[in-house]
Amino acid sequence: MTTLLRTPRLGAGLAVVAAATLALTACAGDAPAAGDSKAATATSVADFGTFADLEAAAKKEGALNVIALPRDWANYGAVIDAFKAKYPEITVNESSPDISSAEEIQAAKTNEGLDTAPDVFDLGLTVALQNTDVFAPYKVQTWDDIPDALKESTGLFVGDYGGYMSIGYDSSKFPEPESLDDLLGSDYKASVAINGDPTQAGAAFAAVGLATVQSGGDLDDFQPGIDFFSELNKAGNMLKLDVTSATIASGETPVVFDWDYLNATHVADNKAWKVRVFPGTGYAGYYNQAVNKNAPHPAAARLWQEFLYSDEGQNLWLKGGARPARMEAMTAAGTIDADAAAALPAAPTTVVVPSEAQSTAAGTLLGEKWAAAVQ
């Protein structure tokens, strides 16, 4: 995900450099004591004793560093505020909300040993799979509710919320698209944008994945998806501008490929904004939670995980239009926020998620073909 404002990112880069310089000059004694070693190696609440003991240890640390959590992304603003309200003793430091998953890992490495390092990550699957050596395994109390397909078996990283690739559009100006091919028509001239560049951003990568499966291809080969966008570009319908809340509000980007939970938030920018998930094969993607193994606040990091996977945390994500990992179990238990669940767009008949090998192959293909395809 990217934003129009690059300055914070530049600032973050400078901060990272400065922090790295500090790290080089800091004496070992300056590094914060990484909690007590018990918290840093805890793999579940049992290692602390009871849940109350975990809360006490986290309050003693008094701070939590989160990174790359935009407040308008899957309702994260409300999630962070609810955590603050519940644990006023813990200061939540939000840094660099708009950086990419890859940059989160870089921030952890460059700030290692400093109390500014991120405690927890929210990552795309590709980056999570590549960086398991940076994570500490942790299983939340509600571990059994999370489908096996969404979690690494030891708890190194766990799917947190997800959604389907969708088309958001301004219903006051455009007819509802019934299929991908509708977007090639003259109705959509110079109006279709992707949220980011597929060789950089997970959401944009998924847009090409959706175009692939909707064109009758499969995830082993993203070429049909690349061909679709190439055609869209030749038709003069493709917009190559970064999508932000501002471009939606001004009408500059009236039709947008993005996760359904992100498209859903744009109703705030444009009352006529609607979200369309095509029937047939859908493309799903989950983001993942992981704890930094060198977290400066190991207990707070684990408490944050417990909060995210509690009924309260899961329902907050659901309110943001995202499908939380425990959705099935909570629906069965009756703890789900029924109104928020009913507001989600209808799910496609079949859903695909790319494997690691498929993602890697697609990434390589996009690196070679994408720039030329949309020239």
Add this chain to the structure above:
Amino acid sequence: MSDPQPDRTATLDGVEPTAPPRRGASRLLAWLGLVPFAAYVVVFLALPTVLALASGLFDADGAFTLDNLGALGDPVILATFWSSTWLSLLTAVLGAVFGALVCYAMLGLSETGGIRTAVDAAAGVFAQFGGVMLAFAFIATIGLKGVVTQLLLGAGIDIFADGPWIYELPGLILPYVFFQIPLMVITFMPALSALKPQWAEANLTLGGTRSSFWLRIGFPVLAPSFLACTLLLFANAFSSYATAAALASQGSQIVPLQIRTALTSETVLGRENLAGALALGMIVVVGVVMWLYSLIQRRAARWQA
């Protein structure tokens, strides 16, 4: 955007003073005087260059490799370098020509007059007006929903009849020219002001005409500094990042955007070191430009005594 360049054209009244012969101690002091500048160059120029070069020569595990440099021969990367080069060249030439015309027009005005002072001040500001601000200014005026676009549509003119070019490579030409022209005005004006009225008088006395003055005296004298300023504009456009980042989100058509992709991508992983190789490629291109600049500068010095 690059920093504003100090004007490198020598002034005419500054005659080189002849230095008295020095003894060892004062010579040492003179060398010491160079230390602050040398330290500045090492920290802000040499060190980043070495770090960038070094990262391009290693793989993700820190082992020495030439693969990243080999990747510079990749067709996509080559195409990107070519896009960057022609875009910079085109905007440098456009900026130089129009900037020089503005300078020429200003010659007729008194140096302390209101208009010239205002143009000088405006050029100083607009030469540094870039990045997100500039991109947004263009989106707000000639974007798809921009004020000017809508006015023209009202008059029956659709500037985007062939597709939304503003968010593609051609859309970068206009914003780049927007900051190139003022930079040319800043750097070229001193050279133009240095044309001596005596030369024009001599030309007339010897039976020359206005056109023979420009043909035989004006252009030859100005050519070196004109070309040097053009090269400066090239380097300025070649290294611009933020304007393009805010305007063109697909395809990373210019090298600085490729570097961003290599460093921050969450879909194509493990290419951080390619960024170093790309930076090396850019340093080579700008190095060549700077070498040409110095050649031309040496030639220009002959006329400025």
